[in-house]
Structure formats: structure tokens, C-alpha cells
Amino acid sequence: MSNIKAIRRKTTAIERLLRVALYLVLISVAAIYLLPFIVMLITSLKDVEEIRTGTLLSLPASLHFDSWSKAWSSACTGSTCDGISPFFLNSFQIVIPAVIISTVLGAINGYVISMWKFRGSDLFFAALLIGCFIPFQVILLPMARTLGWLGIANTTTGLVFVHVVYGVAFTTLFFRNFYQSVPGELVKAARLDGAGFFTIFYRIILPISTPIIVVTVIWQFTQIWNDFLFGVAFSGFDTQPVTVALNNLVNTSFGGKEYNVDMAAAIMAALPTLIVYVLAGKYFVRGLTAGAVKG
Amino acid sequence: MKTNAINAEPNKARAGRPARLTLADWMPKIVMAPTVIVTLVCMYGYMIWTAVLSMTNSRMLPSYDFVGLSQYERLFNNDRWIVALTNLGIFGGLFILICLVLGVILAIFLDQKIRSEGAIRTIYLYPMAISFIVTGTAWKWLLNPTNGFEKLMIDMGFTDFTFDWLVNPDKVVYCLVIAAVWQASGFVMALFLAGLRGVDGDLIKAAQLDGANTFTTYRRIILPSLKPVFFSAMVILSHIAIKSFDLVAALTNGGPGYSSDLPANFMYAHTFTRSQIGLGSASAMVMLGCVLAILVPYLYSELRGERNE
Numbered sequence: 001m002s003n004i005k006a007i008r009r010k011t012t013a014i015e016r017l018l019r020v021a022l023y024l025v026l027i028s029v030a031a032i033y034l035l036p037f038i039v040m041l042i043t044s045l046k047d048v049e050e051i052r053t054g055t056l057l058s059l060p061a062s063l064h065f066d067s068w069s070k071a072w073s074s075a076c077t078g079s080t081c082d083g084i085s086p087f088f089l090n091s092f093q094i095v096i097p098a099v100i101i102s103t104v105l106g107a108i109n110g111y112v113i114s115m116w117k118f119r120g121s122d123l124f125f126a127a128l129l130i131g132c133f134i135p136f137q138v139i140l141l142p143m144a145r146t147l148g149w150l151g152i153a154n155t156t157t158g159l160v161f162v163h164v165v166y167g168v169a170f171t172t173l174f175f176r177n178f179y180q181s182v183p184g185e186l187v188k189a190a191r192l193d194g195a196g197f198f199t200i201f202y203r204i205i206l207p208i209s210t211p212i213i214v215v216t217v218i219w220q221f222t223q224i225w226n227d228f229l230f231g232v233a234f235s236g237f238d239t240q241p242v243t244v245a246l247n248n249l250v251n252t253s254f255g256g257k258e259y260n261v262d263m264a265a266a267i268m269a270a271l272p273t274l275i276v277y278v279l280a281g282k283y284f285v286r287g288l289t290a291g292a293v294k295g
Numbered sequence: 296m297k298t299n300a301i302n303a304e305p306n307k308a309r310a311g312r313p314a315r316l317t318l319a320d321w322m323p324k325i326v327m328a329p330t331v332i333v334t335l336v337c338m339y340g341y342m343i344w345t346a347v348l349s350m351t352n353s354r355m356l357p358s359y360d361f362v363g364l365s366q367y368e369r370l371f372n373n374d375r376w377i378v379a380l381t382n383l384g385i386f387g388g389l390f391i392l393i394c395l396v397l398g399v400i401l402a403i404f405l406d407q408k409i410r411s412e413g414a415i416r417t418i419y420l421y422p423m424a425i426s427f428i429v430t431g432t433a434w435k436w437l438l439n440p441t442n443g444f445e446k447l448m449i450d451m452g453f454t455d456f457t458f459d460w461l462v463n464p465d466k467v468v469y470c471l472v473i474a475a476v477w478q479a480s481g482f483v484m485a486l487f488l489a490g491l492r493g494v495d496g497d498l499i500k501a502a503q504l505d506g507a508n509t510f511t512t513y514r515r516i517i518l519p520s521l522k523p524v525f526f527s528a529m530v531i532l533s534h535i536a537i538k539s540f541d542l543v544a545a546l547t548n549g550g551p552g553y554s555s556d557l558p559a560n561f562m563y564a565h566t567f568t569r570s571q572i573g574l575g576s577a578s579a580m581v582m583l584g585c586v587l588a589i590l591v592p593y594l595y596s597e598l599r600g601e602r603n604e
Contacts, residue, residue: 019407022404022409025404026401026404026405027415029401029419030415030419033418033419033421033422034418036422037433039433039436039437051442052442055446055447056444056446057447105330108326108327109327112323112326113327116322116323118323118324121323121327124327124331124334127335127339128334130590130594131334131338133534133586133590135538135559135579135582135586137538137558137559137563137579137582138341138342138579138580138582138583139337139338139341139345140563140566140567141344141348141566141572141575141576141579142340142341142345165337166338168330168333169338196322197322197323197326222424226425226426226427227426228426228428228540228544229541229559229563232563243426243429243541246429246432247428247432247541247544250432250545262432262436263433263436266428266429266432266433269429270424270426270429273424274421274424274425276424277420277424281420284420284424285420285485288423288482288486
């Protein structure tokens with residue numbers, strides 16, 4: 001009897017030890033993931049002299065917010081020296097319409113593909129799905145020519161157009177997968193009652209779509225805000241999104257390198273998507289896994 | 296026979312609802328039309344356009360003097376392209392491998408009824424919300440030899456410590472791996488965690504009743520059932536690797552020299568800044584080929600699996 005107890009005590013001791021080790025591993029890995037961001041933050045608050053003499057992890061003697069104001073309003077990003085604020089605004093000008101339009105189109109497409117199937121709609125969905133995966137390098141040059149013909153080259157309108165065109169594949173996929181689980185009887189009954197295409201959409205489908213709308217909006221917002229390829233290929237000097245401006249700022253080297261300004265600008269550029277992630281992480285993860293596993 | 300089959304459907308519809316083919320019947324097609332047109336033109340049409348350009352001698356502007364496959368010949372005789380392709384092999388291989396291993400391990404660790412799992416998960420995954428440009432900027436600072444990690448170690452007393460991968464042409468590609476793994480491994484963890492939560496609980500209980508310990512249960516039951524997650528993670532990661540452009544732009548700008556170029560950067564440089572549209576288009580087509588080589592078998596097996604269900 002006491003022997004069994006001893007054995008049990010021993011195993012629980014080992015188990016407890018293992019659990020402590022497990023927590024230690026998990027927490028140190030978390031520290032590693034956090035480190036780059038912490039270093040960025042520390043660096044952005046030092047002055048240039050402190051950066052030169054100190055190390056990555058040495059804390060600033062006093063907090064310098066000059067680098068933040070410089071990054072925002074007076075750092076040089078290639079040809080101009082107005083900081084990243086104008087480009088921050090550009091990004092919003094691109095992101096907001098592009099997210100709204102691509103989400104609306106995705107919702108309607110998903111609704112049609114899952115509830116109003118017509119000949120070829122499944123084939124089209126397959127074609128769209130493959131479109132999610134093509135490397136955009138294949139369409140860059142033709143798209144640049146097209147934007148020129150349409151007269152929207154180097155404008156934010158042009159970038160909105162591009163992001164809608166290549167975002168619709170994903171948004172349609174999201175909505176289609178979500179509507180696939182809605183019982184078809186719901187729509188059939190409404191059709192028998194004489195409800196039309198849009199009535200059913202507004203009255204029945206849209207009210208149950210909130211979760212997938214949130215997932216899609218967050219996904220699109222993150223994708224478009226973080227885009228660099230389209231931004232660098234299709235924008236003009238004054239219509240660059242913030243990612244392009246940040247890259248220019250970091251690679252502009254007049255005089256001494258100001259790492260603190262670089263880091264402040266980088267944090268600013270990351271902040272909108274980070275805030276969304278912290279506030280709505282659940283939906284962000286759902287979008288990632290839905291887009292990934294099903295795509 | 297064939298014409299009959301095509302005509303059969305409209306006839307039937309007309310017989311069922313004579314002369315009542317209203318606007319509402321067309322509505323689904325009308326609202327889908329913009330997407331269909333845009334997809335056909337801007338995805339498939341442009342793909343063909345680029346394929347055509349890759350067989351011309353276009354330089355600064357597209358021209359349509361066909362030169363057969365000589366751009367592809369030039370491409371594979373181009374040292375910079377070979378470097379870019381080799382880099383993609385090293386970068387992609389290591390990136391995928393490390394992300395998968397780390398992702399599985401972290402997911403299994405996190406699946407042990409960990410307190411404050413949510414907070415830890417949030418930390419592991421936050422780099423995925425950040426742009427590769429920001430990631431590149433941050434790691435450029437961390438990895439630079441004069442002020443970064445090397446200096447930190449020297450100041451801590453390891454005076455002989457050197458870590459100059461970022462400026463070493465033979466090692467710089469590993470810097471890309473480090474930054475990319477930091478960014479994407481949490482995402483792979485999330486995929487596997489979702490997969491682990493979906494494993495049939497009865498199966499695990501049955502295995503444990505049969506006397507299997509935790510390790511055996513994972514090795515024999517749980518991990519094999521995650522095979523689909525492995526495949527989709529691998530497809531997504533290779534897709535990220537092939538498309539990688541911004542990370543290189545921000546972290547190394549292709550340097551030193553062109554030692555850290557990836558195909559996407561090669562394509563961009565030749566198409567937009569070096570006035571070699573023909574060559575750039577050929578490189579884009581090779582990238583498309585790489586994606587298809589991974590995607591087609593994957594989609595094929597997925598579709599076959601669906602049909603079998």
C-alpha cells in the first residue's frame with residue numbers, strides 16, 4: 001500500500017518537474033519572439049550617441065521621443081523629407097476602399113457560388129482558387145501597362161483597383177466556405193415565398209454573416225496594409241504606401257545612420273495591423289487557418 | 296448528340312417556366328460577371344501575356360519580335376539567376392523545415408493544458424501580423440555586426456564572438472531564413488494547434504487504455520492524423536518562400552552584391568529597373584512553374600480525397 005503511494009508520489013514529482021520545464025521552454029520561446037520588438041522599442045527611444053556606445057539590450061538613460069517625431073514628420077524617405085505621415089495616410093486611402101470593395105464582392109460571389117449555382121460556376125470557383133496561388137510576378141508587367149492605359153498609373157486609385165482584383169479570390173473563398181455550411185432549405189423556402197436574389201441576401205444571408213465579414217475584413221486589412229510588391233511597382237513618389245516609404249527611409253543614407261528613427265518608423269508602420277491583431281486576434285487566426293487549410 | 300445536350304437545358308427551362316426568364320434569373324450571373332471578367336483577364340490573360348513576352352526580345356518596352364526560347368536560355372546562363380535560384384532552394388528548404396519542426400513542437404507543448412495558453416499563443420503569432428518590410432528592418436538592425444547581436448555578445452564578455460552573416464556573401468541567405476522563421480513559425484504552430492484540437496478524442500483514449508504512453512500516442516496516433524495539416528502547411532510555406540520579395544528588399548536589398556537575391560527580386564530588377572522585360576518575364580514564368588509544380592499535385596490529391604469521401 002505504502003509502496004504504491006511512494007511510486008505515485010515519485011511520478012507526480014517527475015511530472016511536476018516536467019511541467020516546470022515545459023513552462024520554462026514556452027516562456028523562453030515567447031521571450032525570443034518578443035525580443036525583436038522590444039529591441040526596436042528600446043532603440044527607438046535612445047539617442048544616436050547611446051546607440052553607438054550601448055548594446056541592443058542596454059536601456060536608454062532617458063527617454064528620447066525626438067526620433068518618433070522625426071520619423072513621423074521630418075525624416076527623409078527618398079526624395080522628400082516629410083517623415084512617413086503622408087504615406088501613412090496614403091496607406092489608409094488605399095486600404096479602406098480596397099477592403100470594403102473586395103469584401104462586398106467576395107460576399108456576393110460566395111453567395112452566388114454556394115446558393116445560386118449556374119453552369120460553370122464551380123469551374124469558375126476552381127479557376128479563382130488557383131488564382132490565390134499564382135505568384136504576382138506573372139501579372140506585374142501587364143498590370144502596369146493596363147494601369148497606364150486606364151490612366152490610373154501611380155495613383156492610389158490604381159492601387160485600390162489592383163488590391164481589389166487580386167483580393168477577390170481570397171474574399172470569395174472565405175465567404176463561399178462559410179455559406180457552404182448554411183442549410184440550403186433556408187434559401188429554398190425563401191425563394192418559394194417569392195423572395196428575390198437581393199432580398200434573400202439582405203434579409204437572410206447578411207444577418208448571419210457577421211463572423212465571416214469580420215474575418216475577411218481583418219484578413220484583407222492586414223494583407224493590403226502589409227503589401228510591398230504592388231506598392232513599389234505601381235505607386236508614384238507621392239502615392240507610396242507606408243511600407244514602401246519605410247523601406248526608402250531605412251535605405252536613405254544621407255549623413256549618419258539614425259537607427260532610432262528607422263525603428264520608430266518601423267513600429268509606426270506595424271502599429272495598425274498589430275492593434276487589429278491584439279484587439280481581434282481570434283478572428284485573425286481564424287482567417288489565417290481558414291484561408292490556409294481550406295485554400 | 297452534342298448539340299442536343301447543349302440545347303436540352305434551356306429548352307427544359309423554357310418548358311417549365313414559359314417566357315418568364317426574368318431579370319431575377321439573370322441576377323446571379325450579372326453580379327458575378329465583373330469578377331469573372333476581371334479574373335479571366337487579369338489573372339489568366341496576363342499570365343498568357345507574360346508567357347508571350349518571355350518569348351520576345353522586349354527590353355525597355357514590350358515588343359513582339361519573337362525569339363523563341365532564347366530568353367530562357369539566357370536566363371539559365373545568367374549567374375545572377377542561378378544564384379537567386381540556389382538561394383531559393385536553400386532559403387525555401389530551411390525555412391519550411393524549421394517552421395514545420397518548430398510549429399509542431401510548439402503546438403504539442405501548447406496543447407498540454409497550459410495556463411494562459413491564449414497569451415502565449417498571441418505572442419507566438421504576432422509577427423504574422425507585421426509586414427515583411429518591418430521584419431526586415433528589425434532584423435537588419437539585430438543582425439548588423441557593428442551594433443547588433445555581435446556587439447551584445449562582445450560586451451557580455453565573449454570578446455572573440457563574431458556574427459557577420461549579414462555582410463558575408465556565403466552566409467547572408469541564412470539571415471533571410473532566421474527572419475522568415477521568426478515571422479511565420481507561429482503561424483505554423485497555430486495551424487497544428489487547430490489540427491491537434493481536431494483529433495478524435497476517443498482514438499487517443501483508446502490508445503491510452505491499450506497502455507500507450509504519451510510519446511507513443513503522439514508518434515503513432517496523433518501525428519499521423521495531422522498529415523493533411525503537414526501538407527497544407529508545406530504548400531503555404533513554399534508559396535511564401537517562392538513569392539518572397541519584400542523580406543530581401545528590406546533585410547539585405549539582395550546584397551552583398553547579388554548574393555542574397557531571390558527569384559522575385561531578380562524578376563523585379565530586370566523587368567522594372569534594368570530594362571530587360573523579356574528576361575524578367577521568363578524568370579516570372581519559371582516562378583509560376585515552381586508554384587504549379589507544388590500546387591497541382593496538392594490540389595489533385597485534395598480533390599481526389601474529396602471525391603472519395
